[in-house]
Amino acid sequence: MNGEINTPTERPSGDNKSGPKARSAWAVTRSVWFAMFMREAIGRTMTDRMGWFWMIAEPMAFVMVMVTMRSFIGGDQLIINAPFIPWMIIGMLGFFLVREGLTQGTGAINANRALYAYRQVQPVDGVLVRNFLDGLLRTLIFLMFMLGALLLGTDFRPDNGFQAISGWLSLWALGLGFSLVVSVSGSLISEIDKVIRMLSMPLLIMSGVIMPLNHLPHYLLEYLMLNPIVHGLEYTRHGFFEGYKVVHGTSMLYFWSWTLGMLALGLLMHVRFKERLKAQ
Template identity: 90%
Template sequence: MTPPSNHSSGNNKSGHKARSAWAVTRSVWFAMFMREAIGRTMTDRMGWFWMIAEPSLMLLVMIGIRSFIRGDKLIVNAPFIPWMLVGMMGFFLVREGLTQGSGAINANRALFAYRQVQPVDGVLIRNFLDGLLRTLIFLLFMLGALMLGTDFRPDSGFQAISGWLSLWALGLGFSLVVSVAGTLVPEVTKVVRMLSMPLLILSGVIMPLNHLPHYLLEYLMLNPIVHGLEYTRHGFFEGYKVVHGTSMLYFWSWTLGMLALGLLMHVRFKERLKAQ
């Protein structure tokens, strides 16, 4: 009779069943998510306030400006305030990926002592949490509008949700690239933060781009954020006339390209990111 082996399949030396790589990754992600969530929502008592106050204050400013320029007359088949709110919240979703990427690696640097934790994990978790928080804030604005008598329900729920998730994915792609570039070259982070305000204007967030000259519009349409915002707005307002040239094929070419480039950069520079 053959004696039992000391190393049975799937068991370690202590007799406990070895966890799969996916199970270990899930545990790491859950622990990092809880750490990040507690730090973002409980440690900083003003965190929730600023997440709500920023779009609210900008909205009030733009309502004041509208009273002088009658911005609602510039948008076809869409109410000005909901139209602008959809654009702002969608843009903030992408902007978080641009500005928070490099911070995710530095914030989790102490965890790199554990071999199960990789720099890309912190970027993925932070982007996921930012997306959840922005989604929650957006839903609160929609609920507030409904309570005030403004019908803010999307005309096409599927298109509105898919547009929102598409912007989230683009933000993740930017976050993966900027996290590596900004950690290795700190000046990149400063440049990205400086670009956030011009992008707000050039992405058609606060004013429609349809009335711009064609020679200028064709350059602005190189910005993938415009395509994602226009697609999402059309999901909320079915009769809304999107900017000419809007293409989700172009948008997803950018998104998939940034995701692939970001992941490749994390694989290539993994050890340098840990040692920075």
């Protein structure tokens, strides 16, 4: 030992290379959403060879049944300044947009349960991605109906494009709010999911999808107008038919109070019960 102290050899400044740059939380979230979206889209449209057929066949079957009923009840005479079939198609597809949020929320959590082993994946991601995909598919089907109507000589173009689009997106947002709430409550209490599926058909009738609500007695109408779906459908229909007389009491302020409330409640529930949703 000569008393010298061995010090680490200094690395030339040119050799200082930093490791891979860490991605931001938003970049990781986008990657997770894109991967889950592709997984969901392929599973929904490619796994079942009849998947696309049933997406289109369901609303077409409703239209055929309603056209048959119209020949008996004179549907055109019940609606002022709006053709019956386009009026009904708008209501039906708009309702289906909300209904998907109600019925698909719980399935979104269960379908992605294996992915929760990765800490980047949260239960709310599956709900958001599935709702986005459902809305995208329903929008595509709506555009196909509009194109088909135009080819058959029926003018299906909206009189107020901005209002029609904003009404459609508003219904989409309401469906997302319902999906966030139902996904948590239905996962924790399985009976809730069954009750919602049972109420799907009565809710379709009470939302004024196939028959106008204007002709109902006032004492009954004031209760039906508590349903926010009615307000969104009437607003959207008015965007397509400018002279259409909406149901008395239609209010988008009431509609968005419901929508924002459901979105906030759903997100809070996902934060509160995140670990329980993963553990189930």
